[in-house]
Amino acid sequence: MVSGTALIYDEEMTRYRLLWDYPVCSIEVPERLSVSYSELQIQGLVERCISVPVREATEEEILLAHSQDFLEAIKTTQNMDVEQLKAFASQFQDVYFHQNIYHCAKLALGATLQLVDAVMTKKVRNGIALVRPPGHHSQHSAANGFCIFNNVAIAALYAKKMFDLKRILIVDWDIHHGQGTQYFFEDDPSVLYFSWHRYENQEFWPNLPESDYSTVGKGKGAGFNVNVPWNKIGMQNSDYLSVFFHILLPMAYEFNPELVLISAGFDSAINDPEGKMCATPACFAHLTHLLMSLAEGKICAVLEGGYDLHSLSHCICHTVKAFLGDPVPHLLNISSPCDSALESIQNVRAVHQQHWAFLRSLPISMKHQNVNDDKKLEQFCNEEIHTSSPNYCPLPPKRTAVALLGEKIELPDRCLKINLDSVPSDEIWSFKDSTVEGQKDSLHLQKNLCSVMMKIFQKEVQNGLAAVPCLLEAIKAVLSFCTTCANSVSRILVLYLGDKDYPVSLEDDGNLLLIQMSTKKLKGRESKYHIPIFLPKEGNNVKGVLHALFSLILPVAYMYNPDLVVTALSCQSGVDKKILNQLTSLLQGLAEGQLLCLIHDPEVSFLEDTICSLLGDPILPVTDGVLQGEAIQEVEQQRQRLQEQWGILKTQVTRTE
Numbered sequence: 001m002v003s004g005t006a007l008i009y010d011e012e013m014t015r016y017r018l019l020w021d022y023p024v025c026s027i028e029v030p031e032r033l034s035v036s037y038s039e040l041q042i043q044g045l046v047e048r049c050i051s052v053p054v055r056e057a058t059e060e061e062i063l064l065a066h067s068q069d070f071l072e073a074i075k076t077t078q079n080m081d082v083e084q085l086k087a088f089a090s091q092f093q094d095v096y097f098h099q100n101i102y103h104c105a106k107l108a109l110g111a112t113l114q115l116v117d118a119v120m121t122k123k124v125r126n127g128i129a130l131v132r133p134p135g136h137h138s139q140h141s142a143a144n145g146f147c148i149f150n151n152v153a154i155a156a157l158y159a160k161k162m163f164d165l166k167r168i169l170i171v172d173w174d175i176h177h178g179q180g181t182q183y184f185f186e187d188d189p190s191v192l193y194f195s196w197h198r199y200e201n202q203e204f205w206p207n208l209p210e211s212d213y214s215t216v217g218k219g220k221g222a223g224f225n226v227n228v229p230w231n232k233i234g235m236q237n238s239d240y241l242s243v244f245f246h247i248l249l250p251m252a253y254e255f256n257p258e259l260v261l262i263s264a265g266f267d268s269a270i271n272d273p274e275g276k277m278c279a280t281p282a283c284f285a286h287l288t289h290l291l292m293s294l295a296e297g298k299i300c301a302v303l304e305g306g307y308d309l310h311s312l313s314h315c316i317c318h319t320v321k322a323f324l325g326d327p328v329p330h331l332l333n334i335s336s337p338c339d340s341a342l343e344s345i346q347n348v349r350a351v352h353q354q355h356w357a358f359l360r361s362l363p364i365s366m367k368h369q370n371v372n373d374d375k376k377l378e379q380f381c382n383e384e385i386h387t388s389s390p391n392y393c394p395l396p397p398k399r400t401a402v403a404l405l406g407e408k409i410e411l412p413d414r415c416l417k418i419n420l421d422s423v424p425s426d427e428i429w430s431f432k433d434s435t436v437e438g439q440k441d442s443l444h445l446q447k448n449l450c451s452v453m454m455k456i457f458q459k460e461v462q463n464g465l466a467a468v469p470c471l472l473e474a475i476k477a478v479l480s481f482c483t484t485c486a487n488s489v490s491r492i493l494v495l496y497l498g499d500k501d502y503p504v505s506l507e508d509d510g511n512l513l514l515i516q517m518s519t520k521k522l523k524g525r526e527s528k529y530h531i532p533i534f535l536p537k538e539g540n541n542v543k544g545v546l547h548a549l550f551s552l553i554l555p556v557a558y559m560y561n562p563d564l565v566v567t568a569l570s571c572q573s574g575v576d577k578k579i580l581n582q583l584t585s586l587l588q589g590l591a592e593g594q595l596l597c598l599i600h601d602p603e604v605s606f607l608e609d610t611i612c613s614l615l616g617d618p619i620l621p622v623t624d625g626v627l628q629g630e631a632i633q634e635v636e637q638q639r640q641r642l643q644e645q646w647g648i649l650k651t652q653v654t655r656t657e
């Protein structure tokens with residue numbers, strides 16, 4: 001199983017800087033790399049990564065994207081004096097040159113390609129290249145916006161050529177539009193380019209009409225270029241997560257990429273002088289985590305922008321920790337996106353409706369700019385960053401406590417087996433679903449669940465799994481355990497996949513959120529904290545689980561912000577096992593990864609897959625990501641109904657007044 005996170009950095013890339021007075025470019029300083037790298041060292045992350053050396057890109061690699069003339073021109077900067085460098089720079093927009101910048105641009109590109117090689121040849125699972133100059137603004141024959149060679153665009157072209165890839169996703173979360181990258185792949189359906197960027201109705205740099213949501217790609221590439229404009233500053237974690245849930249993730253799963261490249265610019269984080277946004281460094285741990293279930297975890301993050309050294313270095317550390325599989329921190333106060341963000345989300349979904357199955361059958365209208373929610377006018381954000389850099393502390397080993405498996409499977413040694421007392425293993429399987437036979441059995445059940453949960457709460461393990469005779473019994477046992485023994489747990493999210501009517505206790509005090517996915521319409525009383533989701537069965541397969549996951553379950557779960565997540569699944573539920581593994585993997589972004597999986601009447605193969613998901617191993621992609629009409633309608637109706645209580649579910653501006 002592929003593991004390991006590559007960290008690619010060389011201090012040679014700090015050896016160029018601005019040599020004359022050019023205010024627009026003064027923020028792009030060498031310290032961006034050196035400060036970030038030293039923060040990685042302080043947090044003990046350098047030694048946890050696999051160091052991969054940089055190399056110079058070859059001319060052939062540069063020419064994958066750039067013209068020969070452009071390359072020859074850049075070469076000449078090596079022998080220029082400052083006046084000549086200044087004159088040379090004036091032919092391009094917002095970019096400066098230095099005698100050593102050509103060398104560093106070759107190293108930045110070489111580092112990027114080294115990362116692609118390491119991931120594609122399975123030396124590592126994922127990784128990050130800390131490079132400068134950045135790349136996503138540079139074009140066939142033009143340097144632009146601090147960028148010389150387009151590192152990520154060439155990485156995609158290189159990966160297609162060297163590894164014969166057919167589907168590559170580029171996620172550009174930098175706060176500037178990577179127009180250079182867009183131009184390279186506008187008519188190419190094999191590269192899905194996604195970018196959000198500060199736009200302010202074309203008032204913000206690079207002030208291009210083609211950066212708006214209406215640019216969806218050309219010809220065969222139509223639908224494979226996705227622009228999400230931020231028309232106000234001050235966007236927060238909720239705005240960023242909403243775009244992932246309601247636009248990027250459904251598209252990414254439908255596209256099913258073989259490789260994910262991130263144009264990882266962190267000028268989209270709080271306190272950045274360019275972005276003036278409010279998303280916290282911890283948010284980038286979640287953005288990273290949410291992408292890690294794609295492409296069997298093959299992700300290459302390449303640094304683009306990011307100019308506040310403190311914010312930048314903490315964002316990079318959060319990204320690396322997520323890559324390493326560390327628990328991702330709680331995000332507080334997730335709620336409805338602001339109206340301006342909703343307007344952008346609505347418009348992106350409207351123009352892409354014809355290109356993506358998950359949107360096709362929805363009633364989405366265009367919404368033109370007339371929103372003026374001044375909430376985003378404030379220059380600075382109301383939440384200071386929680387960047388008290390965690391003092392260096394080794395995390396508990398990523399272990400999974402497993403109970404009640406009998407002898408059917410031998411567990412990976414990374415698991416902690418809860419030894420059963422003297423109950424002979426064959427008896428364990430004797431439980432019937434309807435009732436738990438005899439007092440002994442339910443007592444036995446309780447004891448085993450308690451031991452798994454104790455280990456989770458004592459942080460001896462990250463998460464746990466228990467094969468149980470009856471899901472409803474087990475859920476009740478878990479809840480009673482938490483109320484009695486674990487006072488640190490005040491909010492529990494239970495995701496129950498089954499048809500039994502769960503006896504919802506009357507009090508809706510919010511310390512239990514039950515989301516139940518069922519293939520039959522549940523008559524149970526629905527309330528804010530009891531969400532029944534009906535998913536029609538087609539043949540023996542339940543469709544729309546992924547759609548429900550992105551449109552409903554994850555957004556509500558993030559807004560609820562539980563201390564513990566419990567999944568209660570039954571193998572007979574008719575849900576594709578690969579989808580259940582995606583669900584198990586994605587839900588680990590909540591509750592700092594404290595997840596307990598209850599499985600009824602498990603099949604061995606499913607147990608093994610679930611354990612792999614819990615251990616953070618790469619999971620298989622879902623091939624039939626294309627969703628079905630009816631299921632989408634059902635989920636859409638639930639979303640419409642719940643969005644008043646769970647604002648994160650909104651996907652369009654609702655005129656309340």
Ligand SMILES: NCCCNCCCCCC(=O)CS
Pocket residue numbers: 024094134137145146174176205265267273274304305306
């Ligand atoms: N401050 C408002 C003016 C905007 N100046 C933009 C300068 C180019 C930025 C390029 C960049 O950051 C690469 S990620």
Ligand SMILES: [Zn+2]
Pocket residue numbers: 174175176265267304305306
């Ligand atoms: Zn940028």
